[in-house]
Amino acid sequence: MNKKNIYLVLAFIGLIAPYWFFFQFFATNGFDLALFIQQMLVNPVSIAFVVDLVISIVIFWFYMFSESNKLQIKNAWLYVLASLTIGLSFALPLFLYFRERQVETK
Secondary structure, eight states: OOHHHHHHHHHHHHHHHHHHHHHHHHHHHOSOHHHHHHHHTSSHHHHHHHHHHHHHHHHHHHHHHHHHHHHTOSOTHHHHHHHHHTOHHHHHHHHHHHHHHHHHHO
């Protein structure tokens, strides 16, 4: 399997894995966003993970916009939307997949 296809498989895993746990939470608690955020920020360890994720997403956005401009990848805003609605574990490998496709065409 080539690198491009590995990115696509990882994007699929990054889509399914987090939502498996989100669906469990919402099935148990309903769509209670206040409780969701409260539990996400329940202790310093979980806050550290959230802060790390937010920093990683911002770094990804800078990299993604830079690479999108350099390689003329269209619709870069979709990766921002994907990172905000699904997560970095989906948006990053999805972007890398389309980046590899663009590199192959040049």
